[in-house]
Amino acid sequence: MKAQESEKKLKLAMYRRMLLCRMFEERVYYLFLEGRLPGTIHQSQGQEATAVGVCSALEPKDMVTSTHRPHSHAIARGVPIDSLMAELFAKLTGCCRGKGGSMHVGDVEAGMLPAIAIVGGAIPLAAGYALAFKRLKQPNIVACFFGEGATNIGSFHEAINMAAIWDLPVVFVCENNRYAASTAVEKVMKVKHVSERAAAYGIPGVTVDGNDVEVVYGAMMEAGARARSGKGPTLLELETYRFAGHSRSDPGHYRTAEEVEAWKQRDPIQVFQTRLLNEGILKPGDAEQIASEIEQQLEAAIAQAEQDPSPEPEDCLTDVFAN
Amino acid sequence: MKAQESEKKLKLAMYRRMLLCRMFEERVYYLFLEGRLPGTIHQSQGQEATAVGVCSALEPKDMVTSTHRPHSHAIARGVPIDSLMAELFAKLTGCCRGKGGSMHVGDVEAGMLPAIAIVGGAIPLAAGYALAFKRLKQPNIVACFFGEGATNIGSFHEAINMAAIWDLPVVFVCENNRYAASTAVEKVMKVKHVSERAAAYGIPGVTVDGNDVEVVYGAMMEAGARARSGKGPTLLELETYRFAGHSRSDPGHYRTAEEVEAWKQRDPIQVFQTRLLNEGILKPGDAEQIASEIEQQLEAAIAQAEQDPSPEPEDCLTDVFAN
Amino acid sequence: MSSPTKTTSNQPSQSREMTMAEALREALREEMRRDERVILLGEDIGIEGGFGGAFTVTLGLSEEFGHERILDTPISEAAIAGIATGAAVGGLRPVADVQYGDFLFLTMDQLANNAAKLRYMSGGKLSVPMVFRAPVGATTRGSQHGQSLEAFFMHVAGLKVACPSNPYDGKGMLKSAIRDDNPVIFFEHKLLYGSKGARKEKGGLQVVAHVPEEEYLVPLGEAKVVRPGRDVTLVANLLMVHKSMQAANLLAEKGIEAEVIDVRSLVPFDWATVFDSVRKTGRLVVVEEDNLTGGWGAEVVARVADQCIGYLDGPIRRIAAPDTPVPFAPIMENFYVPSVDRIVVTVTDLVAPH
Amino acid sequence: MSSPTKTTSNQPSQSREMTMAEALREALREEMRRDERVILLGEDIGIEGGFGGAFTVTLGLSEEFGHERILDTPISEAAIAGIATGAAVGGLRPVADVQYGDFLFLTMDQLANNAAKLRYMSGGKLSVPMVFRAPVGATTRGSQHGQSLEAFFMHVAGLKVACPSNPYDGKGMLKSAIRDDNPVIFFEHKLLYGSKGARKEKGGLQVVAHVPEEEYLVPLGEAKVVRPGRDVTLVANLLMVHKSMQAANLLAEKGIEAEVIDVRSLVPFDWATVFDSVRKTGRLVVVEEDNLTGGWGAEVVARVADQCIGYLDGPIRRIAAPDTPVPFAPIMENFYVPSVDRIVVTVTDLVAPH
Numbered sequence A, B: 001m002k003a004q005e006s007e008k009k010l011k012l013a014m015y016r017r018m019l020l021c022r023m024f025e026e027r028v029y030y031l032f033l034e035g036r037l038p039g040t041i042h043q044s045q046g047q048e049a050t051a052v053g054v055c056s057a058l059e060p061k062d063m064v065t066s067t068h069r070p071h072s073h074a075i076a077r078g079v080p081i082d083s084l085m086a087e088l089f090a091k092l093t094g095c096c097r098g099k100g101g102s103m104h105v106g107d108v109e110a111g112m113l114p115a116i117a118i119v120g121g122a123i124p125l126a127a128g129y130a131l132a133f134k135r136l137k138q139p140n141i142v143a144c145f146f147g148e149g150a151t152n153i154g155s156f157h158e159a160i161n162m163a164a165i166w167d168l169p170v171v172f173v174c175e176n177n178r179y180a181a182s183t184a185v186e187k188v189m190k191v192k193h194v195s196e197r198a199a200a201y202g203i204p205g206v207t208v209d210g211n212d213v214e215v216v217y218g219a220m221m222e223a224g225a226r227a228r229s230g231k232g233p234t235l236l237e238l239e240t241y242r243f244a245g246h247s248r249s250d251p252g253h254y255r256t257a258e259e260v261e262a263w264k265q266r267d268p269i270q271v272f273q274t275r276l277l278n279e280g281i282l283k284p285g286d287a288e289q290i291a292s293e294i295e296q297q298l299e300a301a302i303a304q305a306e307q308d309p310s311p312e313p314e315d316c317l318t319d320v321f322a323n
Numbered sequence C, D: 001m002s003s004p005t006k007t008t009s010n011q012p013s014q015s016r017e018m019t020m021a022e023a024l025r026e027a028l029r030e031e032m033r034r035d036e037r038v039i040l041l042g043e044d045i046g047i048e049g050g051f052g053g054a055f056t057v058t059l060g061l062s063e064e065f066g067h068e069r070i071l072d073t074p075i076s077e078a079a080i081a082g083i084a085t086g087a088a089v090g091g092l093r094p095v096a097d098v099q100y101g102d103f104l105f106l107t108m109d110q111l112a113n114n115a116a117k118l119r120y121m122s123g124g125k126l127s128v129p130m131v132f133r134a135p136v137g138a139t140t141r142g143s144q145h146g147q148s149l150e151a152f153f154m155h156v157a158g159l160k161v162a163c164p165s166n167p168y169d170g171k172g173m174l175k176s177a178i179r180d181d182n183p184v185i186f187f188e189h190k191l192l193y194g195s196k197g198a199r200k201e202k203g204g205l206q207v208v209a210h211v212p213e214e215e216y217l218v219p220l221g222e223a224k225v226v227r228p229g230r231d232v233t234l235v236a237n238l239l240m241v242h243k244s245m246q247a248a249n250l251l252a253e254k255g256i257e258a259e260v261i262d263v264r265s266l267v268p269f270d271w272a273t274v275f276d277s278v279r280k281t282g283r284l285v286v287v288e289e290d291n292l293t294g295g296w297g298a299e300v301v302a303r304v305a306d307q308c309i310g311y312l313d314g315p316i317r318r319i320a321a322p323d324t325p326v327p328f329a330p331i332m333e334n335f336y337v338p339s340v341d342r343i344v345v346t347v348t349d350l351v352a353p354h
């Protein structure tokens, strides 16, 4: 009973969170088209199950590291929507006070380091943060997100090896969306699965369906338990796909319409929604209800962000050094 | 007949070359103790079978890259002894004209790039040189030497992956002597064999006895043939041991006397000499004869180096830019 | 900053207007046609349906030259640099690139310890004919996608450093760099690529230049006086050349005649042109987008303070970014990047009789 | 250059003579006893029967603090830097090191893009209290084991840079660096470690200093006038402080009184002390071991040329290594590294009435 109830609550929470990720990205996309946001964005439509499945398996004091494509990670981790939106609007109320921008969103309070936009650059940070957890005897873990493209860079190799030999409490989460910008994964690595690379470090490598949030959640719970119990890291590969272009300006002509279509048939939100309806966890109309609540939440965040104060030019000079 | 003859000649050549490596290092060691050579040295006593076995399987126009421990690689590759000795003496007649020193010996003419003393730093160079061979349609390969300690650095990961996806004609030769300076291999990687890391790049990984020059030669011939035929790189792990300290000043207290002794029982030169005597390829007295010839060769090289001209102070300013 | 600035490059009869991206692309195409050994290495540079690199410079080249010569790499900057270096020693003439200059930090071991030193360590027996392209400059991308890294590489003995400010120089210098037998770090400014590429940057300048049909080279190591003047010498590179020119025009209205020098390449550096100008004007202001402390401008000041001290009528000023990372918010970024206004105010104050 | 030079540090009654290696070791030991969060990361730093790092600084520490706090790493410099950075953000106070400063090029992405910028990118919400130690200087090891890299890091906004020249400052500054809430790149000169360690370097100075028993700190950001003088200001760091002192003594015999300033830290930089001195002497010579072009000395000259130009009685000179890699042959290396003689000749020529 109790178990069922909490499981039901978890599923609903994950559904809502995934939808929030999706609707946030879609709304932000239009804000960019309207020229209301500066800079560029790397969006994650289609990758909601990875972000939400992983972060739903975390404890409040755990830590997440992210990449140039961090919006869904931040939302899934619980970084306040208002502060995320405000950051994209370059406002003083942003989670990085307007200094970071889209590629560096994060909030240590919420359990997410500022995202690192150098591909692979956050992997050593994640291992280091995990080392701190271990030394300070905190029962927490780090979830380190990166794309399959990042598995070809030196920091992936060096940091995972060190995390492995020291049994650090970190889970290396590879969102394999098959492309690094325009570059298909087959072009840049001969292994079929990124998880095969785990063997080089003597740690478990697991590949699961990254578009099924429950599967992701389960796999992360397992890898997380292993890390928490001092058994060390896991390389968790989540097979997924981004529906959006690589960045704002990318039409994605390097992918066939068929391929994109095929993956859209496996839209993680659609898949999960259908399942929840079948299981009766979602009642007819619930989805629409949730969507409209999120809609309002986003509009409120945008309205707030637009009237929030901008930094002063001279604020550029602060926050370089502590004290 | 013919085949036997040439095989016999090869074995004798390899034996002589190994002995030359050993005697060169021993002689150089004393020169350092006597304070007659500047700088420091990383010696390779005990690792002659890897250097000679690999280089004996190369064609004249093939290329070798090396490390901070390059003396035996250079000798095995055929860099003239006089120019090697002169380089250690910091003379103008040295293979690097006194600018390189022990850690950078090499001679493109002889088929060896200047050694790179940044651990792992030569691995991308080797892949790049192999890329040139491929583009220029030369039927040659690169033999890239590095230690097991180098397999933990980013350049190993990045360069081998790129060599793999492009099927470059290069053989990655890992001399696993069980230690990186004072650090035992078990401390810094969880895999039993470095060759297990080949799987991460979808290339063959092979581990063989690095103290048996014939085994090394055979393994290198195979990996080399593969590379020459356009099938791409191999990660060839050669299990060996250094009898010397890590560098001039290292007494090696991080290793047990038993361990060192056990490996000395497997001295690659002793092993091979005994075999050649049993096979009748070496007659009683031959070994001594060869040794005394080498002795003279070395003394001549030292005498020559000592009277060779030193560079002028201002020579420091040349060779920075071409033309 | 949207008014078209045309470069006053020698304009032969037969010429077309081109953006930097187009001019660099043409330079690559011409050199690849001319020399089989020229290859390109980089991320997303030759993929069908792709971008032609982060800023369209290599767009379409793989169609003509194929994937044997246009090599799309994994995300492995250190190996890209090291493989380009090894390939250069092996007889090719690689032109590699990073998508953003900020990623050069990943390549520094290969570029500074290997590419820059291999010739030296070999006693002059080999050479490393390669080019490494890197887009620099702040464009509202934040701290890890907006840095200017010229100073780091100017300080590495054994590397040449180019930084063209317009399409004419860009083409001519890239061709010279490819033919150079030494490693050349080739800096391009994101706001100078021009709008014809698919990737027009907000705030980008509409810099076009007349580029002659016939082949030409612009040698490395020659600065250019892009505006003569008697009162003060402005030394700048890349985007700052354009801001300095705009400032000079405003200053002229106040009767201050600034001489503007586009350094064009930092290594080799054309000291004579700078010294001659300072000896004439008696005043020097260096304008750079990089962080103030340890920027390349400091070296310019140091050389002048050694060679021209007696000719100076006042202090030497540098206009540079403050010593902070690049901020994201445009309001802060506009404060961070030296502005035309800052140049005008600084120069006016310097020239004003005290 | 073998005559013992004693530093004139304030000498309390209770003190011992110590080498740099010993003083740094004591600083690490004291801080590790004082603060559980202090850990060490590096190659071969704590192995039984090993070296205590490349220059014996950590020798014996693992016996007291164990392998939980003295972490022997694989050869993975980039990850060492990145893990130290992440651990610092996570609440530890890591002291990491490279065996030779030359390997810092491998760490630059982590140090320049992450460690230096994380606080800024977070809007000031986190801090990165870490120290990264690096031995620099030419010691007949050739091009890849003899570079001086201070200038590269002085140019990275967000990093502090320390470079003590003697055991007293070394201990006091390392303790300050460990307690600092920001990333500090801590440069040590191989020829200044002293002979008591197992790794005495040929040509090393017998630099010993009185180090008090009682605890003390030397703050980052304070230069020190190590020799007062009226005729010319010599600004130097690390080994060059000692060569400048020796030169100053020889110059004194010729009646030239040189004021010698040990910068001690490059970021923050104590500009006031340099400006005051130059305003007094009217002449400046910067002495650095690094390559001339783009060295930290250029920044010193640039600041002085901006702030003190009216006080200068002559050109500003820099004495530095030429723009070449470090050569192996001692004959060439001795030419490469600025010598006492070069300082004497340069200063004499500068001060001589023309």
Ligand SMILES: Cc1ncc(C[n+]2csc(CCOP(=O)(O)OP(=O)(O)O)c2C)c(N)n1
Pocket (backbone or CB within 6 Å): A068, A069, A117, A118, A119, A120, A146, A147, A148, A149, A150, A151, A177, A179, A180, A181, A246, C043, C075, C077, C099, C103, C106
């Ligand atoms: C070191 C580095 N190289 C290149 C880039 C430019 N870049 C940004 S994202 C990207 C592709 C990353 O692919 P992947 O790791 O698979 O993540 P995804 O974008 O698919 O989420 C590239 C090449 C970068 N930011 N950092």
Ligand SMILES: Cc1ncc(C[n+]2csc(CCOP(=O)(O)OP(=O)(O)O)c2C)c(N)n1
Pocket (backbone or CB within 6 Å): B068, B069, B117, B118, B119, B120, B146, B147, B148, B149, B150, B151, B177, B179, B180, B181, B246, D043, D075, D077, D099, D103, D106
């Ligand atoms: C990048 C880098 N880190 C550290 C060093 C210092 N160092 C020189 S040799 C060495 C050990 C190398 O071990 P391995 O790769 O196994 O080669 P071996 O010495 O055993 O032949 C170390 C740490 C270096 N030269 N380069």
Ligand SMILES: [Mg+2]
Pocket (backbone or CB within 6 Å): A147, A148, A149, A175, A176, A177, A178, A179, A180, A181
């Ligand atoms: Mg991807």
Ligand SMILES: [Mg+2]
Pocket (backbone or CB within 6 Å): B147, B148, B149, B175, B176, B177, B178, B179, B180, B181
């Ligand atoms: Mg080894």
